[in-house]
Amino acid sequence: MADEMVRGVQKWLNEEYRGRKGYTVISEDGATGGTTVGALIVALQIELGIPSPVPTFGPATERAFPGLTIQAEDAEPNNLNKILQAAFYCKGYNPGGLSGKFYIATAAAVNKFERDVGLEPTTLVDSKLMKAILNTDGFVKHRDGRSNVRTIQQTLNAEYSNYFDYIPTNGIYERKTNQAIIYALQHEEGIGHIANGNFGPSTVANCPTLHPGNGATKLNRILQWALACNSDLFDTSPYNGNYNANVEIAVRAYQNFMTLPDNGVADMPTIKQLLTSNGYEGRSAIACDASTVINSMTASLLKNHGYQVIGRYLTGNVGGDGGLRSKAMTHEELAILQENGIRVFPIYQDGGYYSDYFVPGKGTDDAWKAVRAAYKLGFPTGTTIYFAVDFDAYDFEVTNKILPYLAEVRSVLNTVKSSPLPDYKLGVYGSRNTCIRAQGASNVEADYSFVGNMSTGFSGNLGFPMPGNWAFSQFVEVNIGVGGDIVLGIDKNDYSGLDQGVAAVNPPDNPRDTELYEALHAAFVRMGQNMPGLQHFAPELFVTSFDMSKSYELFRISGIFTGSVEFSSSLELPSEGEKVATISISPEGISGSLESILGESYGKLSDRIFDYENMIDDMSASISAGAIQFSIKGSGANAELRITCFNEDIPLESGGNVSLGVTMVFKTETNLNASWNEFSTPEAQSAAALLGILFIVGLIALYGVPAFAAAATVTAIIALIKGDQNDIT
Template structure:
């Protein structure tokens, strides 16, 4: 916690509390932590002082118009709220203005000058201009952050020095190449092209492209343009030693190196419009030729001829799925006839898997990667794609960095698990189709073998300000129609790097009524997922996308507290009920009538809520199992008690002619080896030894599981409620057992 930030937060709440009811201010936490909540509060406070209502979180045109520069005051100046806001902004930015006094004195002026220096401004006069105040009231950094480099920070400072007045904003000077730096480079280029400020927009559109093309003949002698080129080379990871503005041997060599890396047609080191555009816009020159493409069309021979005659030699095609075309759902999946025709013509194929991946919720589905991995392997195997083929899985959205961490990486971890499990069937490689940041992070994490870059999406934040991934295989950059008549189709133009050679020969397996192992395992795991996540009590215990992977025969542990561990396992094998415990059979999604009768009699002594919880967990399990059995086993030991719930599912449909089986188990391990539970342990073990958990014993057991004294703060509500429901289920099974 930063005490000065806390003081700023407290002052804001006290000073502007009277504006809360009107909606111009919102009370903020006084936690001493800088964040957007505090920055927004400072912005709204400034707008209130400027007479703006209603207020907003952003420093918009009206705020810019009404704000007047702030300068050092007289020695006897009185505090003002605007100066308090200024000093509060400095504290949130990591600068000390010499105190939270409301007076613009010498120390505050020093802070302003230090900020001007960090921003790279030529004028460091200690005057707070509109552009400085606007930059203070956001979360951008003006000092090098973790991962930032001196070279990129120098580029950012130079852009501020030379172009901030024209652009109307400051570039963050954090040493990281991102959207703001990328956009500012394009603004700077537009200024050097002579574009009017009212026309310039920071996008590399047709006007910018045309103007740059016209400047190419004199480019090398234009110092300002060469500087922007050198800045752009540095931002794309090229190791330039100095920003001289001279098109020297070093610049020529780096341009040549970049042209070769991007597989451009001109690799002499001379600047071209396409080279400069590629440095600043992910798609680059979309008019350039390509030898690869991808398409959702199931290709006929005329369309294959169209591709061949246009110079295409590699085509990306889908393994599964459908697409809407002309308002009609049509297949996009390859078939054996199409594959044979493509390969006969001499084209090579790189397979793509995309049955979703357009929106973030797709990646939130538990174990989606496991399911997709099995489905893709099943399709590739049946179509005859050989071992070593890369299958590209689509992340067809603008995933932010935190979403890559929280969702995309776990998805590909599950994919990797699915591929490893099926190596005996056929060993395929994993590829990703996605924005540059997605591709780079997955490749650096060792989760993909090859990357297919979605550079066509120039507005994606994952492309803006991110260099091209190393060792890229394919680069998609333009969508178009090609051909006429029966040979017409829509394609995406793709640059081929040579990293992935594509597939030229397929060998489909012999026809059989028995599905391959990938299809069988996918059916098992989808059923287990359905059972697990169809029961909210069980799901709350197991749902951890990082810790748990739904893999057959893999034991997964989740430590919920020092005294409670959850073990989960999915298996292709059925568990023998004779191994111990109490078992109830399930048929047509329901437990036996005799058990339902006993359950009704027993739950009559419970509260309405307890009875409902107990009935629901049993009914949910039975409904998902459909046919099989559910076993509960209670295993006491000296310092441990283990409760296991196992579901056998003997009839899982893979195809209309083939069924398989699987089982899943969840074990709760209560641990007293550190003697934390001594005060409750005797009561718990006594209840177990007696063969039943009476109501009082159940209460002791549940307190031991989720009581505050045990967990030092208690469990999260969903887990606690799940344990209660499961505990009641255990109690019922044990009650049932004791009456036999």
């Protein structure tokens, strides 16, 4: 929605600075954001006399900014004040107009903003405060923000912002808040003179060990902040710096969650784990992952170093000094690992290290490749396959690319559940944010996470807590060997125990089964897309992430007439019974009609509104040889239409053909009041509802939703339900 005050800012900027060096005309759409804020920064630099204005509030702008404060009532207006007022409008504050005069209303806006930042009001806008006003950070609580985190952010600004620009106070724990807490820790450690917001060697060397009952200190308070930012489960407010029993309980709970020694003492490994994604790299581990095929020697090496679980790849290659080499598991490797008592968790990655990899359809392809490889290797039901998102995906990329990709993976795994193939669980490898989003998305609901915490600079790791479903956490890359010779490179993993890996595999006798069900799934989607009219009502039907296990409501008319659809599949054409019509399809053509179902109504419906031949042509487009079968039944005021598309000639890549029937079950329900019953018997209602189904399906196929929504159509449906077919025109 356009903000008229922001639109006024945009108009003023274009009028005042059009043609000035460095200024680019902006859209006057009333939408605030980076473009408008950038134009305000350029305008400010023009007013400050900076020779080459750019939309960045850098050191030169900070040095040149004179500071602004309240003026006398009769003071002359100026553009610096007007830019301040314009920035406030873009920030959501009301400065009392674009007057160019810094007086009572503008002073009130300044004071309110200072309080939101966490400062005592001074009514002075220095360069640091102006920089905070001229950005898109949030300084009011976000709808997803937490009040306790906002309190922490405001305190950090009030007490430690000599080390950093004012951080957002929106209640969302992210990179800037995380770094600000590290700055605070470095200050309290006594290394403020070299503070940099990174938990490096000096911070590690000076990190305190905090104990219960050691009195109220600012270091204890920083511990409380770090606990609270990681999760409300570890919150110990008020943040008074007392290491009391509640803080000890929270420390123990966090240590237990992260599989650290559960002693209630906040030592360096605990504090570093709270404030970095990888934590203390020197800790021991029993889990790892590797891209190298394991042999007898390296399996013994892993066992001797205490490793009990290893992540290995289902498919693919990896580059090395000698060129590409396979990273895919082998039957021999799995047998060796089993002999050595080392469990395995499978990873799928044939790319996934850049954003454009995640395009529509890729999740479906990858899921079937992963299922096929896991099945051939013999991974049993209950195995979690971890699909890799191996890059720093920004949140909008997670929304627009990663979650749709994973929804396709979930759809395939749901399809596999209804087949004789093993039932595999969905795991996700990625940053903390990617894993959190994948766990919470309703169409993904990842079972477990394999968190790439080793990538400490990822924006999706800094400032994000660990996902609650984490099973493995990659934290450091190491080489292990014998006698000083490097033999194997691995990534050490924390291990939560949620996914214990697979101890033994059982390769199938017929590995072609996965190809069969992959072909059937593709045929199911392809045939379903030709079902009449469904895409008008429910575009989510028969896309790559379609879930055939659900029932979908198609329409609801005034609480009287509702329609829904559900789907099933079979390897054979259902046996015929009463009220069944079969349309045969072969390379020679199409034969058959609906006359056996509709009887005397057949001519009326086919001639006037039900051009079923067009519908049959559409549906048969995905069938090389087979049939389309219609059957109807009714009970009282409710009715059901079944349409089955049966393709008996689906080719497999390795040779041969299979058959598949896709059935659409279209149901109607009518809510008939007493006056309606006066016009029709139950038998007439049932028959009319059945005809109504065919009428609706046919009309949708011919004319789409607009015709169906027309009043005449509703009248016709009511007439059908009443049993008065003569009212159809």
